[in-house]
Amino acid sequence: MAELNSLAELGAATGAQTSEQPAAPVHVQKLDKHGRAYATGKRKNAIARVWIKPGSGKIIVNDKEFVGYFARPVLQMILQQPIVATDRNGQYDVIATVAGGGLSGQAGAVRHGISKALTYYEPALRGVLKKGGFLTRDARVVERKKYGKAKARRSFQFSKR
Template sequence: MSQLSSLQDLQTVETVAAAPVHVQKLDAQGRAYATGKRKDAVARVWVKPGSGKITVNDKEFGAYFARPVLQMVLQQPIVAAARDGQFDIVATVTGGGLSGQAGAVRHGISKALTYFEPGLRPVLKKGGFLTRDSRVVERKKYGKAKARRSFQFSKR
């Protein structure tokens, strides 16, 4: 009797411990959608098969992100997944500054690529592109000049 119950327990543990199966998530137009975030910036990203054109807020990504470092940040997940020139990417991004927006778009592209092609998940996960960078600006506290800086001490 105890062997039978332990066998059943083993089977339930095996079914619970099975790796999650990631399936392709596409909308009616055949696009994968994901939301990326970084600091105060939020990016909505759509990925579809195409010629490799990246558009951010209805502009070419090179015109929107003028600094080469930000352009490189944007392309990191595509290069890591070896899918350069295979997907058209459309992103709308709001909030934050340019650096935060570039990070948000990168996060959104990474998530959308995994929704379009679940086989890319291990590569992007290993590169750290699927992790949301949770660092945000610390709030100002009362009795302080800034978040942590105290007012100047006056002896007299």
Template sequence: MAETVQSLEGLAGLKTAAPEGPKYEKKVDAQGRAYATGKRKNAVARVWIKPGSGKIEVNTRTIEVFFARPVLRMLIQQPLVAAGRSGQYDVICTVSGGGLSGQAGAVRHGLAKALTLFEPELRSALKRGGFLTRDSRVVERKKYGRAKARRSFQFSKR
């Protein structure tokens, strides 16, 4: 009986130790850059970040030239603003596939992932904002015998 009491006390001591989550480490390459891939719809963005003046370059062009709409530029800046790091990192990315809206979403996703690799302590703020989740919605494919993905051909009685 004494042995069981002692073992139960030992188990109680194990229970009080709170399980810690996974530890995330800083991951940078030889040039001091963090790399991540972002995806949205059919667009794929490869994003590199490094400490700098806040310059964002997309496919060798400035963000103002590549994304002319202010809404898309604002969308890309969201992870930096949420983390409180706007103007502190230079962002270089190559993006392909999809349209401008999907490409902007892909750059945003990749930028958020690269930020977490460069500064793992920002993960909770970015996760709370929903920037680390890949938006899996894609265009539904057209089916055989249908006019579009779901729309049927017009019914004719005669």
């Protein structure tokens, strides 16, 4: 056995790469046979299936215009956040089907799905969407009810007599 005097010699002896960063993962475009990108978004108990394709900027949720489905302006804004953040207004048509949960959770699920589908269609947008926090699934869900409690943590009213 030969003596090794430095870590560089150890790396050379074992055949390891020296002074090179590991290769970053390469993200490729994922499209179906119709030229659409598909993604699933989740938030609370809502699950959204989202397809995007190049178009005029229409957003359809459960066969309705998103303005009619999500009546509150806050929910409409949440839905459009990933498209606005990537400056893709009016460039993609979005078709989504969403089930479960309430309107707020459904809006968050569609937003998550749009963000993921955008990264599948244009992998270069991943950095912008990740920095905005749109690709992270919000894991907060309702806590389950425990026995001996009125709700998850609230106790029954105490009665002295």
